[in-house]
Amino acid sequence: xxxxxxxxxxxxxxxxxxxxxxxxxxxxxxxxxxxxxxxxxxxxxxxxxxxxxxxxxxxxxxxxxxxxxxxxxxxxxxxxxxxxxxxxxxxxxxxxxxxxxxxxxxxxxxxxxxxxxxxxxxxxxxxxxxxxxxxxxxxxxxxxxxxxxxxxxxxxxxxxxxxxxxxxxxxxxxxxxxxxxxxxxxxxxxxxxxxxxxxxxxxxxxxxxxxxxxxxxxxxxxxxxxxxxxxxxxxxxxxxxxxxxxxxxxxxxxxxxxxxxxxxxxxxxxxxxxxxxxxxxxxxxxxxxxxxxxxxxxxxxxxxxxxxxxxxxxxxxxxxxxxxxxxxxxxxxxxxxxxxxxxxxxxxxxxxxxxxxxxxxxxxxxxxxxxxxxxxxxxxxxxxxxxxxx
Amino acid sequence: xxxxxxxxxxxxxxxxxxxxxxxxxxxxxxxxxxxxxxxxxxxxxxxxxxxxxxxxxxxxxxxxxxxxxxxxxxxxxxxxxxxxxxxxxxxxxxxxxxxxxxxxxxxxxxxxxxxxxxxxxxxxxxxxxxxxxxxxxxxxxxxxxxxxxxxxxxxxxxxxxxxxxxxxxxxxxxxxxxxxxxxxxxxxxxxxxxxxxxxxxxxxxxxxxxxxxxxxxxxxxxxxxxxxxxxxxxxxxxxxxxxxxxxxxxxxxxxxxxxxxxxxxxxxxxxxxxxxxxxxxxxxxxxxxxxxxxxxxxxxxx
Numbered sequence: 150x151x152x153x154x155x156x157x158x159x160x161x162x163x164x165x166x167x168x169x170x171x172x173x174x175x176x177x178x179x180x181x182x183x184x185x186x187x188x189x190x191x192x193x194x195x196x197x198x199x200x201x202x203x204x205x206x207x208x209x210x211x212x213x214x215x216x217x218x219x220x221x222x223x224x225x226x227x228x229x230x231x232x233x234x235x236x237x238x239x240x241x242x243x244x245x246x247x248x249x250x251x252x253x254x255x256x257x258x259x260x261x262x263x264x265x266x267x268x269x270x271x272x273x274x275x276x277x278x279x280x281x282x283x284x285x286x287x288x289x290x291x292x293x294x295x296x297x298x299x300x301x302x303x304x305x306x307x308x309x310x311x312x313x314x315x316x317x318x319x320x321x322x323x324x325x326x327x328x329x330x331x332x333x334x335x336x337x338x339x340x341x342x343x344x345x346x347x348x349x350x351x352x353x354x355x356x357x358x359x360x361x362x363x364x365x366x367x368x369x370x371x372x373x374x375x376x377x378x379x380x381x382x383x384x385x386x387x388x389x390x391x392x393x394x395x396x397x398x399x400x401x402x403x404x405x406x407x408x409x410x411x412x413x414x415x416x417x418x419x420x421x422x423x424x425x426x427x428x429x430x431x432x433x434x435x436x437x438x439x440x441x442x443x444x445x446x447x448x449x450x451x452x453x454x455x456x457x458x459x460x461x462x463x464x465x466x467x468x469x470x471x472x473x474x475x476x477x478x479x480x481x482x483x484x485x486x487x488x489x490x491x492x493x494x495x496x497x498x499x500x501x502x503x504x505x506x507x508x509x510x511x512x513x514x515x516x517x518x519x520x521x522x523x524x525x526x527x528x529x530x531x532x533x534x535x536x537x538x539x
Numbered sequence: 540x541x542x543x544x545x546x547x548x549x550x551x552x553x554x555x556x557x558x559x560x561x562x563x564x565x566x567x568x569x570x571x572x573x574x575x576x577x578x579x580x581x582x583x584x585x586x587x588x589x590x591x592x593x594x595x596x597x598x599x600x601x602x603x604x605x606x607x608x609x610x611x612x613x614x615x616x617x618x619x620x621x622x623x624x625x626x627x628x629x630x631x632x633x634x635x636x637x638x639x640x641x642x643x644x645x646x647x648x649x650x651x652x653x654x655x656x657x658x659x660x661x662x663x664x665x666x667x668x669x670x671x672x673x674x675x676x677x678x679x680x681x682x683x684x685x686x687x688x689x690x691x692x693x694x695x696x697x698x699x700x701x702x703x704x705x706x707x708x709x710x711x712x713x714x715x716x717x718x719x720x721x722x723x724x725x726x727x728x729x730x731x732x733x734x735x736x737x738x739x740x741x742x743x744x745x746x747x748x749x750x751x752x753x754x755x756x757x758x759x760x761x762x763x764x765x766x767x768x769x770x771x772x773x774x775x776x777x778x779x780x781x782x783x784x785x786x787x788x789x790x791x792x793x794x795x796x797x798x799x800x801x802x803x804x805x806x807x808x809x810x811x812x813x814x815x816x817x818x819x820x821x822x823x824x825x826x827x828x829x830x831x832x833x834x835x836x837x838x839x840x841x
Contacts, residue, residue, distance in 0.1 A: 161694060168691075374683040381651045383704070538655060
């Protein structure tokens with residue numbers, strides 16, 4: 150393999166992009182349009198969210214000592230079990246570690262006097278100044294999830310309050326009673342939908358552009374006979390494939406930087422992680438999809454047939470990779486399929502890097518999977534091209 | 540070991556006995572199922588005759604640029620080229636002549652290594668096809684122009700120059716030379732997609748010439764080219780042979796082949812006659828090569 154020949158293919162492809170202004174515009178406008186359109190209009194209702202509960206609440210005696218009640222337990226019982234999967238933790242520290250490592254979306258902590266303070270406050274002889282606090286700590290990186298968590302917990306709170314009202318036989322006309330909730334956003338910043346959408350759009354846009362352009366590039370290579378012509382030359386398949394991979398990597402970096410800069414300027418998104426690591430991950434995804442594009446291009450005889458592959462790639466990715474709504478909100482039987490979609494790993498890694506500020510130690514699994522995907526598809530396409538000799 | 544020819548297309552090959560795995564020599568047609576009696580274990584068995592190219596070296600004659608032996612290509616049951624024996628010397632302009640579908644393109648593709656022969660061997664510049672070490676010494680101009688149409692003429696030439704590892708200075712010099720040769724210097728920075736069909740043909744030729752090949756394979760370079768440009772093309776080719784380039788050219792415009800130093804008539808994948816244009820005409824007592832070909836086909840058919 151000669152680097153000069155490899156670069157020759159890179160340069161050719163880049164020149165082609167340069168001459169084709171409309172395609173270049175598409176590369177940039179498409180992701181910006183996605184961010185603007187979807188970023189403002191979308192909101193889903195996720196399900197099956199893992200949350201941590203640290204319950205130190207002590208039950209109190211009610212009804213003249215005939216029974217015991219813990220209002221914290223009551224509140225937990227009112228949580229919608231379709232929305233939440235509750236994990237009980239014994240210490241706040243443990244729960245916070247898991248929140249930080251994204252194993253749970255939120256922590257609900259009840260202090261030991263949660264029930265007794267509530268009872269004190271509402272019983273006729275009690276002390277109304279006692280305050281019951283449920284502390285909610287939410288992962289702020291995914292606003293769809295954090296708003297769902299908060300909405301879900303507030304719903305359960307309302308239900309608990311109704312029960313308390315009937316227990317203490319308070320007249321319905323009484324001022325609404327409240328339980329104080331303190332919110333705490335983990336992950337350094339309280340992301341808005343657009344913040345968590347930007348890392349996903351960068352990954353998705355690069356995947357689309359690379360797959361589409363590669364399929365068309367190679368369909369044309371076959372149709373115009375250039376690929377056959379190269380057989381009668383010292384050019385090697387590895388030089389062709391890697392040369393074009395480099396061209397797409399350069400195009401991808403260019404695209405991602407433009408999208409990021411636009412998102413920062415237009416929507417004031419915040420990136421707390423390492424931008425270079427984020428670019429590296431997105432490029433890995435692009436290179437893998439370039440290989441996939443070459444493999445798919447062999448199944449298409451012309452550009453029209455090539456276009457038909459696009460929905461095949463896009464729909465599973467859009468629906469299953471966590472682009473708009475978290476993977477947790479997909480029906481359970483479909484969730485295992487999301488593990489087969491490379492975009493999922495890229496989006497996971499991009500969000501972790503850009504919003505949580507994770508480094509290599511946090512996203513190495515995703516990176517290994519993406520490297521594996523890229524190596525398999527690139528080696529596959531080199532083998533495929535070697536077989537083009539009739 | 541020399542290749543033994545056992546009949547039309549039939550060759551002797553070594554296969555393995557299905558029961559004891561001993562080597563058995565048998566003859567047959569590629570892809571055919573043959574019955575063998577194993578001399579080692581004595582059992583009867585069926586084996587599929589190998590379809591790969593027998594890696595048997597031909598006795599190499601260094602003055603020959605192209606040498607083929609029993610070159611055969613089958614697409615399924617259709618025989619595109621049958622039992623072709625060609626010898627082409629250095630400095631020749633050899634014309635492969637024949638109507639559409641006679642096997643000209645398949646022959647050129649086999650000589651370039653684009654298509655694997657079903658059986659038989661081709662040797663170019665003393666190396667068995669597909670070439671490895673001598674790849675940089677051959678040039679190929681395919682029937683379709685095979686250029687990157689979304690790149691400029693210069694970008695196409697530069698790509699091919701870099702593929703052939705020409706130095707920067709050499710590439711610059713050769714680009715100027717070939718552009719002057721095809722008279723398209725003014726169009727250097729035009730996108731190929733904006734050029735006319737004839738211009739694209741000339742650029743395609745330039746890409747094949749850039750690395751100064753010793754042998755040039757031209758697959759129907761004059762198809763779809765207007766008469767004026769066809770004449771220009773033949774001038775180019777004659778100039779190239781004068782510079783010492785060996786040219787193998789296919790065409791179905793039979794009378795064009797008067798420019799060739801030697802030509803072969805192909806029909807249904809077989810070489811039915813070969814010689815200098817004058818010899819071919821004299822042989823059939825014909826005024827033109829076209830008449831000679833028609834007379835010849837009549838004779839072969841009867």
